[in-house]
Amino acid sequence: MIHQYKLGGYNIVLDVCSGALHVVDDLAYDCIALFEQSSREEAIESLQKSYPALERGEIERCYEQVLSLKEQGRLFTPDTFEPMAGRFKERSGGVIKALCLHVAHTCNLNCAYCFASQGKYNGERAVMSFEVGKQALDFLVAHSGSRRNLEVDFFGGEPLMNFQVVKDLVAYARSIEKDAHKNFRFTLTTNGMLIDDDVIDFCNREMSNVVLSLDGRKEVHDRFRVDYAGNGSWERIVPKFQKLVAARGGRSYYMRGTFTHYNPDFLADIRQMLELGFTELSMEPVVCAPDDPSALTEEDRKLVMRQYEELAELMLERDREGRPFTFYHYMLDLTGGPCIYKRISGCGSGTEYMAVTPWGDLYPCHQFVGDEKFKLGDIWNGLDNPAVQGEFAACNVYQKPACRDCWARLYCSGGCAANAYHATGAITGVYEAGCELFRKRMECAIMLAIARQIEKRRKA
Amino acid sequence: MEHIITIETRDLCQSAVNGGCGECQTSCQSACKTSCGIANQQCENAEK
Numbered sequence: 001m002i003h004q005y006k007l008g009g010y011n012i013v014l015d016v017c018s019g020a021l022h023v024v025d026d027l028a029y030d031c032i033a034l035f036e037q038s039s040r041e042e043a044i045e046s047l048q049k050s051y052p053a054l055e056r057g058e059i060e061r062c063y064e065q066v067l068s069l070k071e072q073g074r075l076f077t078p079d080t081f082e083p084m085a086g087r088f089k090e091r092s093g094g095v096i097k098a099l100c101l102h103v104a105h106t107c108n109l110n111c112a113y114c115f116a117s118q119g120k121y122n123g124e125r126a127v128m129s130f131e132v133g134k135q136a137l138d139f140l141v142a143h144s145g146s147r148r149n150l151e152v153d154f155f156g157g158e159p160l161m162n163f164q165v166v167k168d169l170v171a172y173a174r175s176i177e178k179d180a181h182k183n184f185r186f187t188l189t190t191n192g193m194l195i196d197d198d199v200i201d202f203c204n205r206e207m208s209n210v211v212l213s214l215d216g217r218k219e220v221h222d223r224f225r226v227d228y229a230g231n232g233s234w235e236r237i238v239p240k241f242q243k244l245v246a247a248r249g250g251r252s253y254y255m256r257g258t259f260t261h262y263n264p265d266f267l268a269d270i271r272q273m274l275e276l277g278f279t280e281l282s283m284e285p286v287v288c289a290p291d292d293p294s295a296l297t298e299e300d301r302k303l304v305m306r307q308y309e310e311l312a313e314l315m316l317e318r319d320r321e322g323r324p325f326t327f328y329h330y331m332l333d334l335t336g337g338p339c340i341y342k343r344i345s346g347c348g349s350g351t352e353y354m355a356v357t358p359w360g361d362l363y364p365c366h367q368f369v370g371d372e373k374f375k376l377g378d379i380w381n382g383l384d385n386p387a388v389q390g391e392f393a394a395c396n397v398y399q400k401p402a403c404r405d406c407w408a409r410l411y412c413s414g415g416c417a418a419n420a421y422h423a424t425g426a427i428t429g430v431y432e433a434g435c436e437l438f439r440k441r442m443e444c445a446i447m448l449a450i451a452r453q454i455e456k457r458r459k460a
Numbered sequence: 461m462e463h464i465i466t467i468e469t470r471d472l473c474q475s476a477v478n479g480g481c482g483e484c485q486t487s488c489q490s491a492c493k494t495s496c497g498i499a500n501q502q503c504e505n506a507e508k
Contacts, residue, residue: 021467450467
């Protein structure tokens with residue numbers, strides 16, 4: 001399968017299964033489109049009609065170049081990966097390497113769009129004790145097999161509402177990692193309200209990544225991200241985020257915003273973040289029921305598609321000005337990205353990745369917490385729901401019929417299981433509204449990567 | 461005349477050889493985190 005499109009002044013051809021990317025002229029673009037549906041002679045004749053000014057010999061040379069790429073496995077590569085799809089998880093054989101610790105099912109903000117119902121996950125407010133967290137870390141180490149890198153995300157609600165436990169858990173993990181031959185990587189997702197010098201110092205010392213929730217423009221942010229008195233949080237958190245980022249010394253962080261029906265022109269929010277001095281940015285489309293007032297309408301989605309293209313152009317402009325910034329969804333490592341096993345095996349929820357509630361229950365991921373039928377077990381007694389775990393273990397890109405004909409399947413691996421479940425009732429479904437935006441982001445990301453390589457070549 | 465410029469990419473078919481070590485970051489794509497896609501991750505296989 002190939003995917004060909006025009007963007008940013010480039011004619012781009014992606015060979016889906018080899019991952020090869022080609023920038024082509026108009027003749028080659030049309031030749032590739034004709035290649036599989038026509039004989040050599042038919043294709044050349046058709047191209048001769050479309051390009052009457054070109055000599056036949058030139059068209060034949062172009063055809064031979066396309067044929068040569070096919071023979072090298074760089075075009076029209078068949079998909080032979082399906083038998084490998086289940087093998088990765090089978091081979092992993094019950095290895096768990098990442099946990100999302102729900103250290104606080106409570107929050108000091110009352111954001112209307114919160115998927116976790118203001119941190120409570122449709123349950124009671126609760127915080128995780130050190131004992132529960134410690135057991136979760138021991139459970140992770142015990143189930144991690146030969147994996148060295150273990151990921152732990154402090155999540156909520158608002159995890160800083162239980163900061164002492166976060167600190168104590170990190171100290172505990174550091175005390176055991178050497179003897180256990182493990183390397184813990186911690187991340188923390190925060191709304192910023194409780195950031196102070198102590199938090200900044202701790203995060204910059206211990207967190208591989210911090211995710212900072214900011215929706216961009218003040219009026220956009222304060223529409224949803226309000227405290228329980230209804231007051232916006234923008235003015236209180238922005239200086240704290242700026243201080244944290246300034247002290248971070250180049251270590252990873254992300255400003256993470258949500259765009260909704262009220263700000264489909266999210267590029268203005270990206271620009272606002274840049275003006276505030278942030279350069280590592282992410283803006284996510286809201287995930288909600290289609291009848292929710294925040295849901296993106298068809299008109300909004302058209303605007304969002306254009307905004308994604310303009311964002312890529314802005315990034316190239318800023319590159320040239322020596323003021324680059326990162327947009328999380330446009331990060332694409334063409335030469336050092338993940339192997340094919342990773343690309344076809346799905347997100348890992350319910351197999352190598354699980355969420356732990358404040359009282360120690362295990363769920364496939366944070367998005368399923370609160371939905372009792374997805375409970376997989378607990379951190380003391382282990383896993384006891386083989387039926388649901390089996391469903392997650394079997395969930396990969398080839399189990400999703402809608403993905404089979406999608407050119408972007410090796411870039412999303414079937415997408416988010418929770419989004420699929422909430423949209424279709426099955427984790428093997430697809431959240432098509434999300435897919436459409438994802439494909440656009442990938443087209444932009446690929447164009448950006450190509451433009452950067454070509455500009456680098458020109459300079460060299 | 462050059463009609464096609466091929467950009468340097470990792471050959472996905474070749475990546476099956478010695479692939480699947482599982483050391484790379486878990487790829488949560490949930491929007492409430494950062495929608496970490498598959499493609500924006502770094503391969504961490506020491507033996508690739």
